[in-house]
Amino acid sequence: MTRDQWRRVRDIFERALESEPPDIxxxxxxxxxxxxxxRAEAASLLRHRTGTGSFLLQPVTERVSNLLAEERxxxxxxxxxxxxxxxxxxxxxxxxxxxxTDTRLGRTVALKALPPLLVKDQSQRERLRRExxxxxxxxxxxxxxxxxxEEFDGELYIAAEFVDGQTLREEMVGRRRPAPGDVLQTAxxxxxxxxxxxxxxxxxxxxxxxxxxxxxxxxxxxxDFGLARVEESGAGSLAxxxxxxxxxxxxPRAHPTEPGMLAGTPxxxxxxxxxxxxxxxxxxxxxxxxxxxxxxxGTHPFDAPTPLGVAARVLESxxxxxxxxxxxxxxxxxxxxxxxxxxxxxxxxxxxxxxALARDEATPRRAGGTPWWRAHQLATMALYFVAxxxxxxxxxxxxxxxxxxxxxxxxxxxxxxxxxxxxxFAERVAGSGAVAFSAERRRATPATLVVDLLIALALVIxxxxxxxxxxxxxVLTLALAAGIGLARLLVEPSTTRxxxxxxxxxxx
Amino acid sequence: MKDPEAARPAADEAAVAVYDExxxxxxxxMRRERPGQTLQATALVHxxxxxxxxxxxxxxxxxxxxGIAARSMRQILVERxxxxxxxxxxxxxxxxxxxxxLVAAANEDAMLPALxxxxxxLEQLDPEQARIVELRYFVGLGVEETAEALGxxxxxxxxxxxxxxxxxxxxxxxxxxxxxxxGEQHRGFR
Numbered sequence: 001m002t003r004d005q006w007r008r009v010r011d012i013f014e015r016a017l018e019s020e021p022p023d024i025x026x027x028x029x030x031x032x033x034x035x036x037x038x039r040a041e042a043a044s045l046l047r048h049r050t051g052t053g054s055f056l057l058q059p060v061t062e063r064v065s066n067l068l069a070e071e072r073x074x075x076x077x078x079x080x081x082x083x084x085x086x087x088x089x090x091x092x093x094x095x096x097x098x099x100x101t102d103t104r105l106g107r108t109v110a111l112k113a114l115p116p117l118l119v120k121d122q123s124q125r126e127r128l129r130r131e132x133x134x135x136x137x138x139x140x141x142x143x144x145x146x147x148x149x150e151e152f153d154g155e156l157y158i159a160a161e162f163v164d165g166q167t168l169r170e171e172m173v174g175r176r177r178p179a180p181g182d183v184l185q186t187a188x189x190x191x192x193x194x195x196x197x198x199x200x201x202x203x204x205x206x207x208x209x210x211x212x213x214x215x216x217x218x219x220x221x222x223x224d225f226g227l228a229r230v231e232e233s234g235a236g237s238l239a240x241x242x243x244x245x246x247x248x249x250x251x252p253r254a255h256p257t258e259p260g261m262l263a264g265t266p267x268x269x270x271x272x273x274x275x276x277x278x279x280x281x282x283x284x285x286x287x288x289x290x291x292x293x294x295x296x297x298g299t300h301p302f303d304a305p306t307p308l309g310v311a312a313r314v315l316e317s318x319x320x321x322x323x324x325x326x327x328x329x330x331x332x333x334x335x336x337x338x339x340x341x342x343x344x345x346x347x348x349x350x351x352x353x354x355x356a357l358a359r360d361e362a363t364p365r366r367a368g369g370t371p372w373w374r375a376h377q378l379a380t381m382a383l384y385f386v387a388x389x390x391x392x393x394x395x396x397x398x399x400x401x402x403x404x405x406x407x408x409x410x411x412x413x414x415x416x417x418x419x420x421x422x423x424x425f426a427e428r429v430a431g432s433g434a435v436a437f438s439a440e441r442r443r444a445t446p447a448t449l450v451v452d453l454l455i456a457l458a459l460v461i462x463x464x465x466x467x468x469x470x471x472x473x474x475v476l477t478l479a480l481a482a483g484i485g486l487a488r489l490l491v492e493p494s495t496t497r498x499x500x501x502x503x504x505x506x507x508x
Numbered sequence: 509m510k511d512p513e514a515a516r517p518a519a520d521e522a523a524v525a526v527y528d529e530x531x532x533x534x535x536x537x538m539r540r541e542r543p544g545q546t547l548q549a550t551a552l553v554h555x556x557x558x559x560x561x562x563x564x565x566x567x568x569x570x571x572x573x574x575g576i577a578a579r580s581m582r583q584i585l586v587e588r589x590x591x592x593x594x595x596x597x598x599x600x601x602x603x604x605x606x607x608x609x610l611v612a613a614a615n616e617d618a619m620l621p622a623l624x625x626x627x628x629x630l631e632q633l634d635p636e637q638a639r640i641v642e643l644r645y646f647v648g649l650g651v652e653e654t655a656e657a658l659g660x661x662x663x664x665x666x667x668x669x670x671x672x673x674x675x676x677x678x679x680x681x682x683x684x685x686x687x688x689x690x691g692e693q694h695r696g697f698r
Contacts, residue, residue: 006633013674014667048681049674056641056673059648060585060620061549 005038012042074098081152083111099162109147112158132158134202135225142193144223163221168295169209180327183296187331188357189220194288194350198281205279207287208268209294267300271315271341282343285353289338297322301339330357376495377420383484384413387455390477394462402465409458416451419444449488456485527580529556549647553577571657578642585646589620626679637672644669
């Protein structure tokens with residue numbers, strides 16, 4: 001659009017406001033029949049004008065005047081109440097954090113200031129008060145202890161335990177993938193700390209590698225229960241957050257975080273958080289899953305080129321499969337359950353997580369069981385061959401019914417052999433932990449069951465046919481029938497369990 | 509994100525002086541202010557004028573001064589909003605873009621960067637439109653004062669103000685929360 005065209009649009013717009021023509025399309029055509037672009041633009045603007053409502057009518061400074069407040073940083077040596085500032089530790093969305101000395105007790109603290117920029121913002125004040133209240137109720141070695149909420153010169157500060165160390169994010173950046181034992185240990189420590197909060201009805205809602213510190217002694221501490229919400233169970237409580245219960249989130253402005261804003265960090269948010277639905281401890285479980293996955297694998301489970309892509313994957317797609325066969329299967333299973341879309345499919349809280357991770361089962365998935373499982377498959381295929389050969393011999397001795405029996409065994413053995421051969425091949429190619437292989441097993445299980453029992457039954461019939469003429473061969477045939485039947489019903493479930501940690505592939 | 513220093517009209521020393529004075533005054537004002545009170549930007553601009561007028565003022569008259577001051581107010585507010593949003597952002601993801609309606613969002617400060625970019629596009633088409641928005645929205649001048657400052661009749665000013673609001677509303681409502689300055693231009697021009 002050229003400036004000349006724009007001038008015409010402007011004039012037409014103004015004339016339309018003056019004359020308010022009843023048939024706007026015909027009127028526009030009379031104004032600018034020669035220029036479709038001008039006509040379309042004027043029509044579009046007139047249309048949008050009706051929806052502007054109070055847009056821009058109230059001057060911005062009357063609405064967000066706190067934007068004009070100057071931000072001040074505390075300097076080393078400065079005294080705030082009983083605290084002497086040592087240095088600034090960092091800045092975050094919630095404000096600046098300083099290393100300070102509490103001169104009354106002589107101890108070192110982390111002093112977190114509500115940014116002066118936002119000091120007039122009542123909702124921020126309220127949020128900080130809630131953070132202090134929620135976190136002060138928590139005394140667990142895995143959670144950063146809050147000492148006090150202070151107010152000096154109208155500004156709010158939180159004094160908390162100073163954790164000397166680095167965040168999990170820093171740790172992840174500077175090293176290779178952690179060993180399987182480290183992953184399990186980290187998951188257990190985090191789950192235990194989180195469980196102590198969940199047991200008190202307090203959720204974190206912003207778990208991420210930046211919010212977990214590894215202290216110098218190697219222990220983990222969760223920081224910033226900044227968005228924590230106390231789940232009050234009393235009647236008439238403000239924050240009802242059970243599944244399905246109406247949440248304060250549904251009510252704009254009543255929500256303790258900023259109205260219209262999402263609380264938490266998008267990359268670590270559970271699907272229901274992204275959707276603005278009620279959240280509870282199960283959202284923490286999801287964030288725990290993302291965090292531990294990223295710690296173990298090095299990449300985000302819903303990794304995508306753009307942040308919005310990540311959010312879309314969290315909402316729509318499955319997590320990338322965990323490409324670490326050396327991880328203990330319990331960790332893989334736990335993470336897989338943490339990352340489910342539906343909150344009801346996850347662990348109810350970190351308390352359940354602790355139990356799931358407590359089983360001492362550090363053996364990798366593929367160790368031990370696989371050769372037994374393979375041997376079983378091969379042995380069964382050999383039995384198919386023997387059964388077929390035997391049925392052929394029976395048919396030669398006693399033509400008639402035995403011919404039908406041979407045909408049945410031959411077909412069944414071929415099908416069974418194909419399925420078992422396919423499973424062996426798929427296991428070799430995909431690996432026993434792969435999702436694709438689980439699907440193959442699920443498909444093959446009923447087929448092999450039917451085939452094996454059919455062959456066993458057919459051999460029993462052959463045995464009965466032979467019983468009078470050749471008793472010895474009959475016994476041998478019946479023994480083979482029993483062997484095949486029992487192998488399928490007794491031996492196969494146990495080799496499967498050894499290999500996959502489950503009796504039948506029904507769960508995955 | 510744009511460099512706020514670069515956005516400042518460094519070439520125009522008068523504008524820099526106004527900008528700095530307004531910043532200083534606003535900060536002082538905010539320190540005195542009681543919670544819940546709102547800032548009258550018109551009073552702020554007037555005070556800045558009185559303070560700067562004596563020092564061999566390079567502007568022609570108060571009308572000219574108000575234009576410069578309005579521009580500065582826009583810059584100051586947009587910069588602050590950007591800095592504030594940046595803290596809430598994760599790797600460039602603007603949270604606002606996740607919410608349903610940008611325009612309906614109560615957090616107006618989060619809208620400011622997008623509004624500023626749309627306004628810059630409108631300015632290329634029609635500088636007067638941008639001036640109107642700066643005076644009415646960023647300083648809070650009334651219809652009469654704005655009309656006087658721009659040398660328009662109040663009736664014309666009202667209609668052009670309606671045009672600017674319609675144009676910006678369309679940009680923000682359709683363009684979504686893009687704050688990278690590459691929002692879809694001239695939507696609806698076919």
